[in-house]
Amino acid sequence: MAHASHHHDIEKPGKLELPKSFTTAAIVLTVIGVIAFAIGLLSEELVGRAWRAYVIGLWFTLGIALIGPFFAATQYLSKAGWSVGIRRIPEAFGAFIYPGIILFVVALLFGANTLFGWLDPAVFDPESAQFDRIVAEKEGFLNITSLWLFTLIPLSVAAILYFLMRKNSVDQDEEGGYKPMQKNLWISAFYIISFAVTVSFISWYWLMTYDPHWYSMMWSVHAFAGAFQAGLCLMTLILIYLLRKGLYGDVVGTEQVHRMGQLVFGFTVFYAYIHFSQFLLLWYANIPETAKWYVDRMSEGWGFFLLLIPLLRFIVPFVALLRQSAKKNAKNILVFMCLLLIPMQAYETWLWVMPYWYGEGGLHAPMVPLLEIGVVLGFVGIFMLVVGRALAAQNLVPLKDPLLAEAIPHSHDHLIYPNGKPGESGQDDDK
Amino acid sequence: MKRSEYTGRPQVVEGEGPFGGPLATREPLVADDKTWKEVDDDIARHTEIMPTKMWWFAFIPSVLLMLVFLGSLGVSIGTGIGTTGISHPVGWGVFIVNFVFWIGIGHAGTLISAILFLFKQNWRTGINRSAEAMTIFAVMVAGLFPLLHTGRPWFAYYLFPIPDHRGPLWVNFNSPLLWDVFAVSTYGTISLVFWYIGLVPDLATLRDRAKHPLRRKIYGMMSLGWTGANRSWRHYESAYLMLAGLATPLVLSVHTIVSFDFAVSVIPGWHSTIFPPYFVAGAVFSGFAMVLTLTIIMRHVFKLKSYITINHLESMAKIVLLTGAVVSIAYITEFVIAYYSAVPAERFHFANRVLGPYWWAAGLMYGCNMLAPQLLWIKKIRRNIVALFIISIFVNIGMWFERFVIVTTSLHRDFVPSSWGMYDFKAMDWLLTIGSFGMFFTLFLLFARVLPTITMFEVKAVMNPTTASRKNRKEVADG
Numbered sequence: 001m002a003h004a005s006h007h008h009d010i011e012k013p014g015k016l017e018l019p020k021s022f023t024t025a026a027i028v029l030t031v032i033g034v035i036a037f038a039i040g041l042l043s044e045e046l047v048g049r050a051w052r053a054y055v056i057g058l059w060f061t062l063g064i065a066l067i068g069p070f071f072a073a074t075q076y077l078s079k080a081g082w083s084v085g086i087r088r089i090p091e092a093f094g095a096f097i098y099p100g101i102i103l104f105v106v107a108l109l110f111g112a113n114t115l116f117g118w119l120d121p122a123v124f125d126p127e128s129a130q131f132d133r134i135v136a137e138k139e140g141f142l143n144i145t146s147l148w149l150f151t152l153i154p155l156s157v158a159a160i161l162y163f164l165m166r167k168n169s170v171d172q173d174e175e176g177g178y179k180p181m182q183k184n185l186w187i188s189a190f191y192i193i194s195f196a197v198t199v200s201f202i203s204w205y206w207l208m209t210y211d212p213h214w215y216s217m218m219w220s221v222h223a224f225a226g227a228f229q230a231g232l233c234l235m236t237l238i239l240i241y242l243l244r245k246g247l248y249g250d251v252v253g254t255e256q257v258h259r260m261g262q263l264v265f266g267f268t269v270f271y272a273y274i275h276f277s278q279f280l281l282l283w284y285a286n287i288p289e290t291a292k293w294y295v296d297r298m299s300e301g302w303g304f305f306l307l308l309i310p311l312l313r314f315i316v317p318f319v320a321l322l323r324q325s326a327k328k329n330a331k332n333i334l335v336f337m338c339l340l341l342i343p344m345q346a347y348e349t350w351l352w353v354m355p356y357w358y359g360e361g362g363l364h365a366p367m368v369p370l371l372e373i374g375v376v377l378g379f380v381g382i383f384m385l386v387v388g389r390a391l392a393a394q395n396l397v398p399l400k401d402p403l404l405a406e407a408i409p410h411s412h413d414h415l416i417y418p419n420g421k422p423g424e425s426g427q428d429d430d431k
Numbered sequence: 432m433k434r435s436e437y438t439g440r441p442q443v444v445e446g447e448g449p450f451g452g453p454l455a456t457r458e459p460l461v462a463d464d465k466t467w468k469e470v471d472d473d474i475a476r477h478t479e480i481m482p483t484k485m486w487w488f489a490f491i492p493s494v495l496l497m498l499v500f501l502g503s504l505g506v507s508i509g510t511g512i513g514t515t516g517i518s519h520p521v522g523w524g525v526f527i528v529n530f531v532f533w534i535g536i537g538h539a540g541t542l543i544s545a546i547l548f549l550f551k552q553n554w555r556t557g558i559n560r561s562a563e564a565m566t567i568f569a570v571m572v573a574g575l576f577p578l579l580h581t582g583r584p585w586f587a588y589y590l591f592p593i594p595d596h597r598g599p600l601w602v603n604f605n606s607p608l609l610w611d612v613f614a615v616s617t618y619g620t621i622s623l624v625f626w627y628i629g630l631v632p633d634l635a636t637l638r639d640r641a642k643h644p645l646r647r648k649i650y651g652m653m654s655l656g657w658t659g660a661n662r663s664w665r666h667y668e669s670a671y672l673m674l675a676g677l678a679t680p681l682v683l684s685v686h687t688i689v690s691f692d693f694a695v696s697v698i699p700g701w702h703s704t705i706f707p708p709y710f711v712a713g714a715v716f717s718g719f720a721m722v723l724t725l726t727i728i729m730r731h732v733f734k735l736k737s738y739i740t741i742n743h744l745e746s747m748a749k750i751v752l753l754t755g756a757v758v759s760i761a762y763i764t765e766f767v768i769a770y771y772s773a774v775p776a777e778r779f780h781f782a783n784r785v786l787g788p789y790w791w792a793a794g795l796m797y798g799c800n801m802l803a804p805q806l807l808w809i810k811k812i813r814r815n816i817v818a819l820f821i822i823s824i825f826v827n828i829g830m831w832f833e834r835f836v837i838v839t840t841s842l843h844r845d846f847v848p849s850s851w852g853m854y855d856f857k858a859m860d861w862l863l864t865i866g867s868f869g870m871f872f873t874l875f876l877l878f879a880r881v882l883p884t885i886t887m888f889e890v891k892a893v894m895n896p897t898t899a900s901r902k903n904r905k906e907v908a909d910g
Binding site (some may be wrong): 076079105134135138139140141172176177178182189193196198206215216217218219220221251262269273274277278280281282284285287289290399400401402403404405408 | 443455704707888
């Protein structure tokens with residue numbers, strides 16, 4: 001078996017070649033998204049919904065993209081050994097931050113006035129009939145300049161730090177040595193700070209201000225918890241896919257799947273903890289301004305959709321993943337849970353963004369989200385294209401990372417390869 | 432490896448890695464090339480010798496302080512809690528501040544033993560035993576405060592939902608204060624069970640080493656007939672893993688529920704939805720600072736520097752830095768959202784917190800919790816024991832003042848300016864606060880006398896067996 005002490009017999013990991021069908025599917029999804037969005041923009045009735053769908057898709061994908069380097073940064077900072085082999089997956093997520101910035105600029109340039117009723121100067125004008133005293137009090141926060149600055153500056157800083165982190169990690173494959181790891185340690189620390197600031201401002205501006213009267217101090221944590229859950233799930237899915245393709249050689253095994261399963265389970269509980277705490281505190285204090293968010297989502301037909309959140313984002317995955325074997329993907333349970341939890345992030349964002357229309361009649365009843373699904377699929381398509389290419393561009397494993405030896409498993413578990421390991425000839429001479 | 436050679440970085444050999452890259456080897460967790468036998472000798476020794484001068488030097492003042500504490504508790508029962516500064520408008524004063532502070536201190540122990548265990552952080556083995564003991568004593572001290580704060584502690588059994596002569600008078604399940612009773616007692620119980628289970632194999636070691644029959648009898652009873660058989664270990668390890676899984680949500684729940692005491696209300700400064708994770712992070716922050724303070728003293732007094740190495744201290748310093756950053760972000764979020772809320776009372780509260788009469792307390796809170804830990808970015812400071820000790824004290828002070836600020840400044844200027852006032856810190860407040868440290872240290876020092884302060888069997892498991900077992904050593908020496 002492959003021990004760290006004698007490496008000559010370790011099967012080298014392969015390189016990912018994106019299947020043609022993957023690229024085709026991604027392009028088709030992108031085209032669907034563009035068409036759906038165009039239809040929305042051309043129709044006077046749908047233009048508001050189209051832009052909100054744009055925000056849903058953008059947060060869904062960009063949130064996960066930001067989580068990738070965040071996860072890698074936590075692993076650098078804790079000098080974790082087990083995750084070195086799978087680090088390229090979260091690293092690849094970050095590639096979507098760059099198009100994310102462009103997509104935000106597009107939204108700022110063309111969509112902001114449609115999205116944010118509070119950008120209407122009449123709201124701040126005491127003479128006007130639309131004057132809103134509460135919103136006018138928040139002018140220091142709710143104005144177009146702050147919106148631009150606080151959206152783009154933290155995100156750009158995060159992008160620069162991600163660029164450096166990725167560059168060091170890739171350079172390490174050639175150079176080797178301890179230096180790139182040491183540099184990435186520092187970059188990781190700063191990335192985490194920029195990540196916290198970025199998520200805070202994006203969640204406040206782009207996900208909280210549709211009802212500009214409502215506020216919750218937990219909001220940014222809530223946004224983080226949801227995105228982190230989904231991000232971990234996507235990493236797990238890709239990991240299992242690559243393992244089944246046999247691309248990891250002997251370098252990654254069940255241990256990594258088990259630990260990712262543990263993290264998915266753990267952060268499912270964390271998500272529930274954060275969301276329930278926020279709900280309980282708002283419900284219990286019952287202050288009209290702050291309880292409103294949940295009151296809105298329990299009326300006009302939204303209640304059912306709100307109830308699905310604890311059921312599908314916590315109870316089902318919690319029960320399903322409780323067993324140790326489930327965390328190792330026995331009977332594909334982990335895969336199914338990831339397939340459930342990733343779309344739930346888009347679903348919950350829909351529930352955040354859609355119900356309330358400031359200045360346009362307030363609370364709306366739920367509508368069949370065909371347009372929204374189309375636009376979100378478009379974002380998924382772009383995400384697939386960018387992240388897939390980033391993953392295929394480099395070695396699947398950072399081959400010269402000093403801690404890689406610790407990541408190499410000492411035994412293979414058959415849960416990962418239910419039908420036998422691909423490319424394995426009958427005899428295993430290591431036995 | 433000698434402990435003076437530790438660098439805090441893995442040793443890297445070029446070209447030895449799996450694919451021709453460098454190969455990093457971590458520095459051993461136990462320094463000075465100890466053998467397994469030496470581990471037993473070094474750690475069990477303080478329970479087997481008469482107390483040293485250093486120990487008495489720490490113990491006597493601690494007991495005196497504890498007497499001060501017990502005396503002042505007596506006054507607060509005999510005369511009443513009006514002897515403290517608690518009055519209108521600040522009805523929650525010294526008792527609640529100290530309660531939250533000590534519960535927070537009690538967080539690091541179970542975090543180390545349960546969460547770091549689940550995360551497979553082997554460096555926890557050097558510090559988990561003492562941190563867990565600290566947890567239990569901190570929870571014991573903490574529990575006294577709300578009990579005394581009720582004013583009539585002899586009616587404390589009213590807090591339990593038991594059918595009795597009180598007729599329709601029943602506990603208020605809607606009240607977070609009652610949730611606290613359950614949360615803290617559950618946490619205390621699980622921490623105690625978890626700690627004791629972890630002690631059993633080591634107690635058996637003490638039993639087997641004991642020379643005096645009485646000593647053997649006592650440790651024999653405490654070790655529950657542990658034989659070290661394969662089956663015992665199997666059961667033990669699955670029980671420990673289960674308890675770790677159970678303890679992890681409890682660590683979070685207890686301070687979450689303490690935060691609910693404040694956050695379910697409608698008081699500005701208390702009604703913050705971010706309170707649950709922010710309190711938990713703050714508790715881990717203060718708990719680790721206290722572990723740092725205690726282990727720095729302990730490794731010196733009991734000569735445990737080979738087991739609690741500078742690398743252990745550096746890891747703890749990193750956790751202090753991280754949780755300090757989480758707490759800082761929560762502080763900033765509070766200010767941003769208070770502004771954003773546009774609720775006048777909310778905005779006033781946060782302005783009053785930093786600009787009002789208690790600006791100095793807020794200054795201590797933000798200075799000690801946000802600024803002081805930033806020094807830990809520098810590796811030299813993380814590996815400087817004097818600097819670490821001072822920073823850990825700063826964090827302890829800062830976290831005490833965080834609770835003081837949250838409790839006092841939120842209450843002292845409420846919605847009606849005519850009812851504004853100040854919290855009058857009286858002698859009793861000082862005695863209770865300082866005295867509680869006496870009780871904590873007394874219990875901790877007693878623990879360090881009679882029980883092994885480091886988990887011997889877990890430390891042995893993270894040592895390199897080829898060099899740590901004496902037999903092999905001899906063979907190597909003989910060629």
